[in-house]
Structures are given as C-alpha cells and as structure tokens.
Amino acid sequence: MDPLIPATRSPYHFFSAAQWATFRGREALTLTEDEIRRLRSVGDAIDVGEVERIYLAVSRLLYAHVESSQSLFRQRKRFLRGSDQARTPFIIGIAGSVAAGKSTTARILKELLARWPGTPKVDLVTTDGFLFPNAVLEAEGLMQRKGFPESYDVAAILRFLSDIKAGERGVQAPVYSHFHYDVMPGESVTVDQPDILIFEGLNVLQVREMPRDGKVVPFVSDFFDHSIYIDADIADLHRWYVARFMRLRETAFREANSFFHRYSLISETEALTVAERLWTEINARNLVENIMPTRPRADLILRKGGNHLVEQVALRKI
Template identity: 30%
Template structure:
C-alpha cells in the first residue's frame, strides 16, 4: 500500500511556497525513520516538486578509510557539508542544477547522478542531520523555508535498522552489532542535538 503523506504537512508546504520562486524544505530525522519514503510521497502530492537526498554527500570510502572513519560511515563527520552548502546556494538561485546521488548497492556517490530542473518550485531536501546544531550543519539553517522533523520510537527504529542490515546479507548477530554501534548512536544524536522543526511528524507505529 502506497504511503500517503499527512495532508496538513502538504498544505503547510503549499502555503509556504506561495509567491516564492523556489522553496527549500528540510525533512530530517534519524536513520531508519522513513525520510526518503515521506519525501517521495510529498513530492508526488505537490506540484513541481523534487527530492534532494543528503546521501549524495557521503565522503568516499577511501577518504573515510584514511581518516579512520569508515566504521562510522553515516555519522555527521562522514559527510561533505561544505559541498552540500555550496550546492544549496546554487539551488536557491533557481535554474537547473545537477546533483549527486548515492548508489546503496555499490556503496558510492554518483556525481551528477540527478538533476533539479529549472521548473522545480519546491525542493525537498531529506537527510539525518539537516537540523543538527553542530559546526557545519548549523550553517545550513539559513536555507530552509520550512523544516519537517520525523520522530519514530527508538524500539521501532532498532527493528528497522537491524532488518536493513539483514536485508544486506549480514547475520543476525552482525546486523544487531552494526545497528547498535553506529546507526543507533547516530539516531540518538539526531534526537538530542537537532533544533526544533516547524512541523513534526510522529509515527506511533510502523506506518511506513
């Protein structure tokens, strides 16, 4: 069954987008919260909207290996925040903009893998740390015309994150270890250190 985004959030974005040439909406939440599903559903419910995933700004594995951070891939310090900032400057100006995407199967960034077209009115930027109150990430706050936070109970997140690694072929023990040693640490960081959003979507159960 296709996920239907909350109508009040759709209406709020439509209101914010009135009389503006291009609108940037941040959709933030912990790993496993369903950000991409919600962002895609919102884009389908809005006119002239496109999704920009933050995942296109992962640092490459060789760089992370050199920095000793490969085991923490997905943590705030493993993203190119300066690159994301520079791209948002270009997107805010209007016009067509090429954007990087992330290939999960190959575990690598595809430069110019996607595009924000010239007629895109609403850009839905989705990612874990878009509202994080931390160096580099806090600099992004000036771009957002509206912010949406997704909240999911920690127990539900744990189940989703373990299942994600099981789906990638890890054993149950390794999936649990990977979820606890990295993903759930990042989830707690998002919950504890993000600024308040304009709108919060709380999931009481696994609705996505």
C-alpha cells in the same frame, strides 16, 4: 512530545493522528495504492489510509507555506521597486533516524505537492550523495562513522543549497548508490530551478559551534523554508532497522555485486548479530549524539508508533 513541557508552554501545537486528518480539507487523494507501494521503502507500513490520514494535510500545509512565500516575494519586489531578482525555490528539509521513514515521506510529499494546482515543479535530493566517497572515508578512518556529520562534504552541501537559493540553472547534485554503498563517480542529477526542493537526510538540521568573531558561517538548515522531523521511540527504530536489514539480506543483498552481498552468505543468526552490532555501534550512537538533538529545531514533527504509522503530529506555533 515532551512530557516535561506542558503543552501550553511548548512552542508546538500537538494533534493526534485523528485530529490531524481533519485538516486535509476537501482534498482528494491523487495517489493510487500501486504508486504508494512503489514509493515506500522496505519495511514501511504506509498505505492509502495513512496518506489520507496524515500526508494530505501535510501537503496542504506545505502548499499554504509555498503560496505565502510567493506572495511575500511579490510584496518584497514591489517594496524594492521592481527588483529583477528571480523567485527562489521553496526548500523543505526532512530529517530523522535511519529506518524512521524519511525517504518514504520525502517521495510521498514530492508526488502530492507536484499534483497541487498549477502543477509545481518539485525536485528531491538526498544528502547521501554528499557523503565523502568510501576511499576518502577509509583513508580518514571514518568508515565506521559513515552517516555521522563529519562523513559529509558539508562545504559541497552549502554550495549546492546556495546555488539553488540563488536561482541558478542546472545545479548538479552527486548520486549515491545504496546497492554499491558509495557515491557514484561521474554521476549526478540536475536540479533546474524547481518551485519546491525537498532535501532529505539524517543530519540536515545539524548545527555547529558559532564563530567567536561574528563571521557568517551558514548552517544547512539556514536555507530551509520549512523543516520536518520523522520521530519514533529508539526501541522501535532499533527493531525496524534490524528487520529491514534481515529483509534486505533475503533480497538486495543476494545480488553478487551488492556491497553487502557477504551478509547473504552467512547464517541468519550471524546476520542478526551483524545487524545488532551495526545498530549499536553506529546508528544508535549517531541518533543519540547527532540526530535526535536536532528534533526541537523542526517546524513539523511526525511521531510514529510501533506500527510505523504516525500517531501524533507537532506543529510549531507562529
């Protein structure tokens, strides 16, 4: 993953995709090709072969961590002499750049984990809903920094995750519409004591400056039991982003009520110029300044090649 650090000194074990595929064990694939097509995002190349090769083993690893966490909870309960503390959800954070395939990974893992023995209850929430509404971003001059750390209501994210970890019932999460490119007022999803929560977003592994007085200032990742980073070369992410933009220009952007409808009315050359500008001025800057620096904090790194398929897996040593 990092050519400057010898594998023997790295905090990670590194595996090729072929090596990683052997860790799926005897688990059978329970997702159909139609389901995978429904779950994948525009431009993502994931198929049955990729799920079998990479994601079955990932789900098996995650489920082993979930079982270990539940066992530790039972041991701690005995240690505390029968404490009535409720078991808390196992939270998985998924981070990575725009166009890396975070959403597809999150949806695939949600379905795979829910089909393990005991059919655990698995919920998925994205950080998009915790963006400040466009009206607030415009008032604060942050519309051109949408997706940067300062564009999120971090306090609301921390309250949400704190309630989840406290085992609260009926915790509400705001809803974001990519069609309208805004948080939807009055809309929410309810997370009600799941066994597993997948929390996906650009900056979920982000850290802040430490307080000088030693006061507790939690990071979002403090609530995670396991974290995954979806990695790829910047050149590939750039190419995937532009290709996705141009594809959406021919599909979702054609809807009259779409926030980006205006981009379907200009020429292909003009649209390509817009996509390149959005990548260079916003997404590439956010990636280099805020997202990529969080990669070493992940427990599992899935590195994709130019074909959008995982070619290497890095697993943190324990």
